Amino acid sequence: SRAIKIAPSILSADFANFGAECQAIGAQGADWVHVDVMDGHFVPNITFGPATCAAIRPHIKGVMDVHLMIAPVDAYLEAFAKAGADVISVHLEAGAHMHRSLQTIRALGVKAGICINPATGIESVEYLLDQIDLINVMTVNPGFGGQKFIMSQLEKVRRLRALIGERPIHIEIDGGVTIETAPLVAAAGADVLVAGSAVFSGGSVANPAPYGENIRAI
Numbered sequence: 001s002r003a004i005k006i007a008p009s010i011l012s013a014d015f016a017n018f019g020a021e022c023q024a025i026g027a028q029g030a031d032w033v034h035v036d037v038m039d040g041h042f043v044p045n046i047t048f049g050p051a052t053c054a055a056i057r058p059h060i061k062g063v064m065d066v067h068l069m070i071a072p073v074d075a076y077l078e079a080f081a082k083a084g085a086d087v088i089s090v091h092l093e094a095g096a097h098m099h100r101s102l103q104t105i106r107a108l109g110v111k112a113g114i115c116i117n118p119a120t121g122i123e124s125v126e127y128l129l130d131q132i133d134l135i136n137v138m139t140v141n142p143g144f145g146g147q148k149f150i151m152s153q154l155e156k157v158r159r160l161r162a163l164i165g166e167r168p169i170h171i172e173i174d175g176g177v178t179i180e181t182a183p184l185v186a187a188a189g190a191d192v193l194v195a196g197s198a199v200f201s202g203g204s205v206a207n208p209a210p211y212g213e214n215i216r217a218i
């Protein structure tokens with residue numbers, strides 16, 4: 001069986017205290033920190049950019065997993081690599097030349113991820129399997145935390161696991177992961193679970209213990 005990693009998303013963290021929040025989830029058992037970058041163009045929300053990633057990097061002891069919900073992407077890849085991203089995921093839907101964008105990410109010495117929205121089928125990543133280290137399956141429509149898990153994506157995860165076979169590619173699940181849906185996606189073949197609202201609910205920088213309880217529950 002596959003070891004499951006939890007990647008709390010700071011989209012649901014205290015926006016006035018990102019450094020302290022990253023330290024808190026690291027101390028409470030988070031393996032990765034998922035950083036949701038949004039540009040208000042590819043998705044209907046705006047969060048933060050490379051400067052925030054660089055600022056929180058020293059406060060993250062594990063993997064900084066940067067999820068770019070931006071379009072176009074190529075102009076910003078170097079800035080996120082310089083900011084210290086360990087993984088950079090780009091959306092297949094963000095442009096016409098995503099194979100090239102993935103090559104650029106790897107050329108920058110960063111692990112490359114492709115992210116697919118709920119409407120996008122897995123045949124769309126068939127010719128990317130030798131270019132990626134991770135596939136992020138969106139189980140909500142990107143832009144916001146706290147949304148409901150889209151159940152139709154479970155079958156997609158199962159098919160993806162079969163397609164990937166023995167290749168060293170992570171299947172990351174992003175959106176609506178809770179104590180109810182986590183076992184479903186793990187059984188379907190996922191190994192990295194993003195969770196924002198489910199991890200940060202009930203806690204704060206001053207009282208981070210619930211973060212650990214939430215992470216262990218998932």
Ligand code: DX5
Binds near residue numbers: 034036175197
């Ligand atoms: C949504 C982001 C997700 C989101 C997950 O566009 O990509 O990472 O923060 O939040 P929850 O876990 O609350 O659904």
Ligand code: ZN
Binds near residue numbers: 034035067
């Ligand atoms: Zn995300």
